[in-house]
Amino acid sequence: MRMNRRSFLAAGLAAAAGSVAGKAQAGETGSGQAVVGGEVVLATLLDLSKCIGCGACVEACREANAHKYPEPVKPFPKMYPAKVKAADWSDKRDVDDRLTPYNWLFIQTASGTYDGEPFELNIPRRCLHCQNPPCANLCPWGAASKDGRGIVSINDEICLGGSKCKSVCPWHIPERQTGVGLYLKLAPSLAGNGVMYKCDRCKDRIAAGGIPACVEACPEGVQTIGPRDEILAQARKLAEETGGFLYGDTENGGTNTFYVSPVPFDVLNQAVEKGPGKPHLASVANPFTTEDTLARAVYAAPLAGLAAGVLHLVRGATSEDGNE
Amino acid sequence: MNNRALNLVFRLTVFALLFTGFAQMPIFARYYLADVPGFAWTADYHLNHVLHYGLAVVLLALLGWRLPLALRRRWSASAVLAALCWAGIAITGLVRVMKNQPDAFFSPTLVMWVDWTHLGFVMLLGLVILARVLAARRKAA
Numbered sequence: 001m002r003m004n005r006r007s008f009l010a011a012g013l014a015a016a017a018g019s020v021a022g023k024a025q026a027g028e029t030g031s032g033q034a035v036v037g038g039e040v041v042l043a044t045l046l047d048l049s050k051c052i053g054c055g056a057c058v059e060a061c062r063e064a065n066a067h068k069y070p071e072p073v074k075p076f077p078k079m080y081p082a083k084v085k086a087a088d089w090s091d092k093r094d095v096d097d098r099l100t101p102y103n104w105l106f107i108q109t110a111s112g113t114y115d116g117e118p119f120e121l122n123i124p125r126r127c128l129h130c131q132n133p134p135c136a137n138l139c140p141w142g143a144a145s146k147d148g149r150g151i152v153s154i155n156d157e158i159c160l161g162g163s164k165c166k167s168v169c170p171w172h173i174p175e176r177q178t179g180v181g182l183y184l185k186l187a188p189s190l191a192g193n194g195v196m197y198k199c200d201r202c203k204d205r206i207a208a209g210g211i212p213a214c215v216e217a218c219p220e221g222v223q224t225i226g227p228r229d230e231i232l233a234q235a236r237k238l239a240e241e242t243g244g245f246l247y248g249d250t251e252n253g254g255t256n257t258f259y260v261s262p263v264p265f266d267v268l269n270q271a272v273e274k275g276p277g278k279p280h281l282a283s284v285a286n287p288f289t290t291e292d293t294l295a296r297a298v299y300a301a302p303l304a305g306l307a308a309g310v311l312h313l314v315r316g317a318t319s320e321d322g323n324e
Numbered sequence: 325m326n327n328r329a330l331n332l333v334f335r336l337t338v339f340a341l342l343f344t345g346f347a348q349m350p351i352f353a354r355y356y357l358a359d360v361p362g363f364a365w366t367a368d369y370h371l372n373h374v375l376h377y378g379l380a381v382v383l384l385a386l387l388g389w390r391l392p393l394a395l396r397r398r399w400s401a402s403a404v405l406a407a408l409c410w411a412g413i414a415i416t417g418l419v420r421v422m423k424n425q426p427d428a429f430f431s432p433t434l435v436m437w438v439d440w441t442h443l444g445f446v447m448l449l450g451l452v453i454l455a456r457v458l459a460a461r462r463k464a465a
Contacts, residue, residue: 084354132426138369140348140443142436148429158436162350168369191351253426287370291424294377298421301381302414305388313392 039148042206043228043256045235046124049242050220053107053122058096060217061105061126064202068156069093069102070195072179077188084193086178098277099125101177101197105214108278110271114263121263123272124214124222125279126199127152127173128248128255132288135165135174144196150228150256153200158182161194170252170287171279174198228256235260253286334386341379345446347372380417387414402456409449416442 076086089095093102104126111120133152136144143159146152154165154174160183166174174196183192202212210216215223224231232249235258239246247259261268269281347366352358358367365371387410394407416438423430423438430438 081355132424136435137424138348138373140439142432142439145432145435146429147432153432155432155436164348164350164369167350288424288426290374291377292426294374294381295421295425297381298377298384298418301384302388305385306391307388308385309389309392312389313396 041148041150041228041256042201042225043129043150043231043258044201044212044215045224045231045238045258045260046222047224047238048121048123048222048259048261049244050222051107051122051124052220053109054219055096055107056217056219057124057214057223058103058105058107060213061199062096062103064205064213065104065200068197068200070156070177070180070197072177072194073184074179076179077184079193080189087176087194088178089175090177090179098275099173099175099198099279100277101175101195104197104199106277108272110263110268112267112271114267119263121261121268123259123261123268123281126214126257127201128171128251128257129199129201130252131254131256132252132286134168134170134252134287137288138168139165147203149203149206151201151203151206153203154196154198156181156195156197159195160186160192161196162192163196165196168287170284172276173279175277232258247281251284253288330386330389333382337379337382337386341376341383342446344372344376344379348376377421380421384414384418402452402459406449406452406456409445409452412445413442413449416445 070090072088072090074090076088079086087101089100089102092100096103096106098106106125108123108125109120110123111118113119129146129150129152131146131150133144133146135154136146136152139145141158141160141162143155144152144165145155159181161176161178161181163174163176166172166176175198176194176196178194181192181195183194186192202210202214205212211225212223215225224234226234235246235249238244238260242260242262244260244262245264247261247265248255248257259265265281266283272278272281274280343366346352348369350367352363353367358364399407419430419438420435420442422428423435
């Protein structure tokens, strides 16, 4: 079943709404759709050959999410030590050529030559919503999380703005705004530094039965959203049919955003401007392979210890009986 | 391994878990520890995450080892409180490890409470241990 922005409303969310809540383990539905927490995991496909870089998605994102943007309290609390700097984008809200707390999606442009042919491609960039997100796995405060639809978001009510999520994100997506959030009520001079912001894939619109603003607004139909398995199959088919290249299916252990491009991503990565708020397009390995292996040892350790302890006690008792 | 050696391993493990646990928060870079030559690793989140997992294996095995012996002893009120803290730390830690598996899903609210209670149990255990040490010293004096 192919999902575009119209059919998604009728069919995609019906499946999500009708699914069973409270499931704690991921699995598959009868149709092979990935199910997490009783909800259908959604993914997006971006066909880069269609993007004309008009910026309609960026505008739509800003309009749809304006009510979530930070309104910092100024002046900012003095922070210690002095090397801790405030991150203030509140006077630069119009910046749209990079990610900021007020701009969760921007268009990256790559131009050059590939196979002797010139190319220019526009790449809408935002959070890729990883399947096993480092930001959520490593947030020590429970502020970043992944929900049942595969949306990775940051709870702005409890985030302390430590920016760990940005450090561990392979693309350094989240952006900090100082002077807002819970840290102001705790120890603003000594801990925390605001709130981290990034794309939440319009989770409020999704919850209300809609689709992300960027998907809806695109005049070229660059983006498609739907159940992850179907969207991934569609992305692979598109790449195969067009001789294109796929990004996001295996990166960082797998994401819920798939880019299909007529130009290899290592070439695009060389061509795009990279830096703060401007993520790369390099290949990213799964960072959690060691943890995933260690997890088995973590589960087994208390049982092994308990068994050894019981054995030790029984042997000790037997030994004591023998001595008597 | 005799009891004295096991106790030493236990204490070193707990200290290292505390250290790598606090290293999960962005404080060592902020407060210059990572700037000390040889301590840059304290600001490496991934490394400390892996170390925390590895140390948790040792701690959980030692707690499991101690449990049958502990159950045979008479328990004071503070010992019961300490045991509840250990159980809380172990259970919330295990839930967090399960949550971090690629195919697992727990609600964001549950994850938040698991994180907070894990930290809360550690702090409570610290207070309980401190109270027990002070009480023992007062008794000895």
